[in-house]
Amino acid sequence: MSQNSIMPGFRLTIGFTVVYLSLVVLIPLSTLVFQSFRLSWDDYLHIITNKRVLSSFYVSFSTAIVAALVASFFGFIVAWVLVRYEFFGKRFFHALIDFPFALPTAVAGIVLATIFQPSGFLGKLLIDTIGVQVAFKPLGIVMALIFISIPFIVRTVEPVLLEFEASMEEAGASLGATRLQVFNRIIFPNVFPALLTGFALAFARGVGEYGSVIFIAGNLPYVSEIVPLLIVTKLEQFDIEGATAIALTMLVISFLLLFVINTLQYWVRKRSGQL
Amino acid sequence: MNVIQLPVNKLVAPKPQALQDPDWVRWSLITIAISFIGLFILLPLGLVIVKAFSKGIEAYWSALSEPDTLSAIKLTLITAAVTVPLNTLFGVTAAWAVTRFDFKGKSLLTTLIDLPFSVSPVISGFIFVLLFGAEGWFGDWLVQHQIKIIFTISGIVLATLFITFPFVARQLIPLMQEMGSQEEEAALSLGAGGWRTFWSVTLPNIKWALLYGVLLCNARAMGEFGAVSVVSGHIRGITNTLPLHVEVNYNEYNIVGAFASASILAALAVLTLILKTALEWQQARR
Amino acid sequence: MSILLSNISKQFGAFSALSNINLEIPEGELVALLGPSGCGKTTLLRIIAGLEQADKGRVLLSGVDKTTQNVSKRGIGFVFQHYALFRHMTVFENVAFGLRVKPRRERLDNETITKKVHALLELVQLDWLHDRYPDQLSGGQRQRIALARALAVEPSVLLLDEPFGALDASVRKDLRQWLRNLHHELNVTSIFVTHDQEEAMEVASQVVVLNHGRIEQQGTPSDIYDHPANAFVSRFIGQTNIFDMAEQDADWLQIAGLLPTQKESKIAHVRPHDIIIEKTSANQDAPATLKDWQHLGALIRLELVKNGSNANTPSVFAEMPNEQFKQLALSRGDKVALQIRQAHWFQ
Numbered sequence: 001m002s003q004n005s006i007m008p009g010f011r012l013t014i015g016f017t018v019v020y021l022s023l024v025v026l027i028p029l030s031t032l033v034f035q036s037f038r039l040s041w042d043d044y045l046h047i048i049t050n051k052r053v054l055s056s057f058y059v060s061f062s063t064a065i066v067a068a069l070v071a072s073f074f075g076f077i078v079a080w081v082l083v084r085y086e087f088f089g090k091r092f093f094h095a096l097i098d099f100p101f102a103l104p105t106a107v108a109g110i111v112l113a114t115i116f117q118p119s120g121f122l123g124k125l126l127i128d129t130i131g132v133q134v135a136f137k138p139l140g141i142v143m144a145l146i147f148i149s150i151p152f153i154v155r156t157v158e159p160v161l162l163e164f165e166a167s168m169e170e171a172g173a174s175l176g177a178t179r180l181q182v183f184n185r186i187i188f189p190n191v192f193p194a195l196l197t198g199f200a201l202a203f204a205r206g207v208g209e210y211g212s213v214i215f216i217a218g219n220l221p222y223v224s225e226i227v228p229l230l231i232v233t234k235l236e237q238f239d240i241e242g243a244t245a246i247a248l249t250m251l252v253i254s255f256l257l258l259f260v261i262n263t264l265q266y267w268v269r270k271r272s273g274q275l
Numbered sequence: 276m277n278v279i280q281l282p283v284n285k286l287v288a289p290k291p292q293a294l295q296d297p298d299w300v301r302w303s304l305i306t307i308a309i310s311f312i313g314l315f316i317l318l319p320l321g322l323v324i325v326k327a328f329s330k331g332i333e334a335y336w337s338a339l340s341e342p343d344t345l346s347a348i349k350l351t352l353i354t355a356a357v358t359v360p361l362n363t364l365f366g367v368t369a370a371w372a373v374t375r376f377d378f379k380g381k382s383l384l385t386t387l388i389d390l391p392f393s394v395s396p397v398i399s400g401f402i403f404v405l406l407f408g409a410e411g412w413f414g415d416w417l418v419q420h421q422i423k424i425i426f427t428i429s430g431i432v433l434a435t436l437f438i439t440f441p442f443v444a445r446q447l448i449p450l451m452q453e454m455g456s457q458e459e460e461a462a463l464s465l466g467a468g469g470w471r472t473f474w475s476v477t478l479p480n481i482k483w484a485l486l487y488g489v490l491l492c493n494a495r496a497m498g499e500f501g502a503v504s505v506v507s508g509h510i511r512g513i514t515n516t517l518p519l520h521v522e523v524n525y526n527e528y529n530i531v532g533a534f535a536s537a538s539i540l541a542a543l544a545v546l547t548l549i550l551k552t553a554l555e556w557q558q559a560r561r
Numbered sequence: 562m563s564i565l566l567s568n569i570s571k572q573f574g575a576f577s578a579l580s581n582i583n584l585e586i587p588e589g590e591l592v593a594l595l596g597p598s599g600c601g602k603t604t605l606l607r608i609i610a611g612l613e614q615a616d617k618g619r620v621l622l623s624g625v626d627k628t629t630q631n632v633s634k635r636g637i638g639f640v641f642q643h644y645a646l647f648r649h650m651t652v653f654e655n656v657a658f659g660l661r662v663k664p665r666r667e668r669l670d671n672e673t674i675t676k677k678v679h680a681l682l683e684l685v686q687l688d689w690l691h692d693r694y695p696d697q698l699s700g701g702q703r704q705r706i707a708l709a710r711a712l713a714v715e716p717s718v719l720l721l722d723e724p725f726g727a728l729d730a731s732v733r734k735d736l737r738q739w740l741r742n743l744h745h746e747l748n749v750t751s752i753f754v755t756h757d758q759e760e761a762m763e764v765a766s767q768v769v770v771l772n773h774g775r776i777e778q779q780g781t782p783s784d785i786y787d788h789p790a791n792a793f794v795s796r797f798i799g800q801t802n803i804f805d806m807a808e809q810d811a812d813w814l815q816i817a818g819l820l821p822t823q824k825e826s827k828i829a830h831v832r833p834h835d836i837i838i839e840k841t842s843a844n845q846d847a848p849a850t851l852k853d854w855q856h857l858g859a860l861i862r863l864e865l866v867k868n869g870s871n872a873n874t875p876s877v878f879a880e881m882p883n884e885q886f887k888q889l890a891l892s893r894g895d896k897v898a899l900q901i902r903q904a905h906w907f908q
Contacts, residue, residue: 006464007460008472013369013372013375016365021384024436025391028402074308074311077304077311078308081305081308084296085304087305095548095551098551099316099320100316102491102543102544103540105518106518106522107498111319111537115318147316150316170641170645173294173612174610174612174637175710175711176633176662177662179296204392207395209501210396211501211504240404243401247397250398251398254393254394255393
């Protein structure tokens with residue numbers, strides 16, 4: 001290790017950082033890995049290939065992807081409107097964006113459940129008008145995850161739109177491009193890496209989300225039971241082995257997905273000469 | 276070319292700005308954005324308030340002054356009071372180490388600091404059960420020495436520490452990276468000591484970002500549900516934090532009670548937003 | 562294509578950026594819009610392009626009123642000050658952009674586009690960079706790619722906003738000459754904006770001097786230099802000595818051979834090279850003393866102090882060729898006589 005400057009405190013700060021990181025994060029997290037060594041491969045496969053476990057993985061990942069996609073679409077529009085247009089109450093809406101981030105997930109959970117349950121304000125409306133039940137279905141999970149995802153998308157896209165050079169758009173227009181062509185060929189490709197980051201963050205958060213989902217999900221095995229809930233259920237049944245196997249699998253898949261998305265993003269940036 | 280005599284154009288010409296989107300596009304997008312925010316953010320916010328007071332203010336007060344609620348509030352405050360200062364200290368130290376020195380494994384360290392963000396809250400709680408639970412690694416030893424961590428406040432604090440670990444560091448690292456260390460080098464070259472340099476040069480520069488990180492860290496510490504729920508054991512009046520108390524009440528169909536506690540947490544969220552916006556304006560002014 | 566601007570005015574809030582601009586630019590010229598920063602020159606360029614809309618007045622290209630036409634339909638080529646290259650596209654795709662966004666009926670087939678883009682890249686001598694991204698190019702290279710991109714759509718007018726503003730001094734010199742040659746080759750009506758009078762004089766065939774949103778003078782570089790229309794133009798273009806008759810300079814100027822041509826003429830502007838210096842003997846009653854001098858390459862600039870004046874009166878600057886200065890063999894503090902050959906008088 002080397003120091004690059006006359007700056008003091010290298011040993012002290014690096015020492016504290018590494019020790020604290022190990023105690024609070026690394027050692028606890030590594031127990032999951034070591035604990036899984038106690039399982040034989042067959043036991044592990046047996047737990048993971050259980051139909052209920054597989055469906056919970058399907059529910060968790062599919063709802064997280066759908067929610068992140070929907071939130072990316074609307075989040076992009078919200079960021080666009082907040083950056084580009086002037087309208088009454090803009091600052092108020094701007095401040096509201098972080099609300100899902102600041103609101104404890106349990107509160108978000110009971111609020112969304114109350115809104116979307118069949119007797120709830122929107123739940124009743126949706127059943128009466130288009131016959132769609134939201135709560136206690138995967139759709140309910142998607143709704144909760146959209147709520148959670150909003151700030152991730154808006155807050156990653158917003159700064160890129162803010163810094164976007166207006167002269168690039170003017171150049172496009174002066175070369176004969178229509179407004180739509182300018183958006184499709186110039187603005188969107190430049191914002192896309194940020195949107196992808198936002199999507200990745202929202203997706204990663206969505207897969208692991210617990211508090212805001214369990215109230216609205218109904219938690220029906222095979223239908224609307226998410227992986228984190230299944231881990232809790234196994235724990236409550238003192239099935240440590242089952243919980244470990246599922247938790248480790250989920251952790252590994254999330255890390256892999258993040259890795260894939262980071263690589264994809266690196267590739268997009270590199271391809272567009274931004275690296 | 277012929278010189279053309281032109282009548283003076285006295286009318287103010289219409290202004291089709293080169294970059295402006297057509298009105299109908301602008302207004303449709305604004306409508307979509309506002310409806311989306313209204314549906315997913317304003318509506319939930321309004322509902323907490325309406326539901327909390329649905330049986331009148333008295334019912335609200337009696338729900339809040341219940342002993343179990345009060346103990347939940349107390350437990351939540353204690354948890355935040357322990358975890359926020361510790362993680363703040365860590366955040367400042369880690370930011371200093373990462374941004375002021377070059378060393379091998381620096382980018383690995385930065386990645387590891389962010390790690391808790393990508394771990395599901397439930398798993399974050401679970402790993403502490405694996406460590407300190409009755410069947411956990413230190414389970415036997417803890418039982419022999421009559422120490423309980425899981426299902427006590429210690430477990431709640433540990434899980435919250437893990438969850439809120441990156442908040443302060445993550446705010447400070449990009450800022451201090453961008454600032455560079457020239458000002459500190461100047462102070463050191465003028466004969467100031469390390470501590471003096473930190474207090475009178477670094478801290479004033481990072482104070483708004485630091486407060487911002489502390490604010491977010493605190494909001495999460497008080498509001499964490501998943502991780503805490505796994506380690507707490509849901510013992511009423513003893514190991515229920517406010518978010519857990521919301522869940523218990525809700526599952527027992529005590530809607531007013533649930534929303535009364537929820538409204539405190541929602542008020543905390545609103546307060547966080549207000550302070551956050553104020554801090555952003557403060558930073559923008561600088 | 563010829564350009565005619567009639568009565569163009571533009572306000573930004575309370576600030577009047579342009580007022581009643583009338584300007585005619587014949588086909589094939591290379592025109593410089595010259596003026597200090599904030600004089601409205603960029604705004605005028607953007608109004609011609611259609612990037613900005615004038616509050617009042619009309620823009621005619623080849624006699625056709627294009628005042629309200631959208632920038633994308635005007636058929637102009639615009640080179641932005643910081644180039645505005647599309648950073649997510651290769652150099653090739655940047656240049657091809659204008660050809661690819663044409664409506665399907667007018668669009669060329671891919672093969673023709675490829676040929677055309679390579680031809681343009683060869684014109685700007687950068688075909689070897691065709692698969693690079695803008696972030697991988699130097700400033701001068703970006704500038705030439707931006708130009709190639711603007712030329713791809715075969716514009717009838719080429720507009721350049723401070724084309725050399727963001728470049729190093731040495732690159733700037735080369736590009737000036739290059740732009741002039743390119744203009745000779747293509748002969749497309751071109752307007753560029755600059756605040757650098759040297760650049761305007763060196764590159765343009767016509768110079769339009771702007772100040773405070775008004776046109777001060779329009780003409781060839783030599784017109785403007787030799788016959789400045791007013792005091793602002795005279796001061797802004799090249800070096801000049803200013804003598805105010807009201808400040809008791811009359812007697813002194815008479816000795817130097819300068820007499821007002823008209824009664825109302827009150828201020829004389831004298832170019833440094835219009836002052837002839839002669840050495841005088843020490844005891845002679847001389848009008849000035851040599852204070853200092855600087856080498857400007859082929860020329861020497863002499864700083865003279867008027868004799869009998871106090872410390873606050875500004876120095877007089879004169880210029881002469883190096884050789885001549887050597888022959889005079891002057892040293893600091895020498896008394897000199899001077900003869901003013903020519904002056905421009907303003908009221």
